[in-house]
Amino acid sequence: xAGVIQSPRHLIKEKRETATLKCYPIPRHDxxxxxxxxxxxxxxxxxxxxxxxxxxxxxIPDRFSAQQFSDYHSELNMSSLELGDSALYFCAxxxxxxxxxxxxxxxxxxxxxxx
Amino acid sequence: xxxGEEDPQALSIQEGENATMNCSYKTSINNLQWYRQxxxxxxxxxxxxxxxxxxxxxxxxxxxLDTSKKSSxxxxxxxxxxxxxxxxxxxxxxxxxxxxxxxxxxxxxx
Numbered sequence: 269x270a271g272v273i274q275s276p277r278h279l280i281k282e283k284r285e286t287a288t289l290k291c292y293p294i295p296r297h298d299x300x301x302x303x304x305x306x307x308x309x310x311x312x313x314x315x316x317x318x319x320x321x322x323x324x325x326x327x328i329p330d331r332f333s334a335q336q337f338s339d340y341h342s343e344l345n346m347s348s349l350e351l352g353d354s355a356l357y358f359c360a361x362x363x364x365x366x367x368x369x370x371x372x373x374x375x376x377x378x379x380x381x382x383x
Numbered sequence: 384x385x386x387g388e389e390d391p392q393a394l395s396i397q398e399g400e401n402a403t404m405n406c407s408y409k410t411s412i413n414n415l416q417w418y419r420q421x422x423x424x425x426x427x428x429x430x431x432x433x434x435x436x437x438x439x440x441x442x443x444x445x446x447x448l449d450t451s452k453k454s455s456x457x458x459x460x461x462x463x464x465x466x467x468x469x470x471x472x473x474x475x476x477x478x479x480x481x482x483x484x485x486x487x488x489x490x491x492x493x
Contacts, residue, residue, distance in 0.1 A: 299479065301479070301480065301481075303481075310386075310471060310483040310484060310485055310486055311426065311471070311481075311483050312483075313480040313481060313482065316479055316480060318479070323479060324479055324480050326480055356423065358425065358426060360426075360481075362479075371416065371428050371431055372416075372428070372481060373428060374418075374425050374426040374427070374428070375425060376424065376425040377424070377425050379423070
């Protein structure tokens with residue numbers, strides 16, 4: 269079965285550069301979520317989209333922005349990168365807004381290293 | 384914060400033994416889920432228990448939920464070396480975001 273696809277898998281950037289992470293949800297899933305996991309930390313929710321509209325916002329820095337496109341894929345744009353942005357970035361998708369029995373399925377993540 | 388705390392932080396057992404991980408959370412939840420993460424890899428969904436359920440089974444996994452104590456436990460029976468991973472509880476409260484617990488690192492030795 270098709271899973272959530274994230275690209276790239278690894279990304280190395282310099283401080284103050286920009287990065288774009290992409291997420292392709294499971295086919296027919298209309299909701300996308302972004303999470304950030306620092307080294308040795310638990311994943312932290314950043315932002316989510318339902319039917320191409322932002323549905324919830326967590327601890328996402330103002331330097332980051334995201335959107336969901338008409339084909340339901342999503343992109344996380346990160347500008348003025350800082351060393352502390354080095355982390356594993358996960359995308360998850362679900363059918364409809366999570367709740368009740370809806371499950372979020374996670375991609376393999378993008379490992380961002382800021383040097 | 385709705386962050387969950389997991390106990391123990393690390394657990395080392397022998398293959399064939401049972402492993403129990405506990406999760407406590409702070410506010411009301413819609414459902415509680417357990418995920419597994421192999422080192423530096425993606426999160427794999429294991430099991431979901433809704434707030435009106437008390438116990439759920441899936442293969443070698445058993446999850447309990449006590450909403451009065453705001454706690455959940457994950458039991459892995461007859462553990463295998465391949466079960467070695469980090470296990471996170473994740474709470475779904477208001478909105479549609481998951482709030483993860485601090486995780487338990489399980490090591491199953493041969």
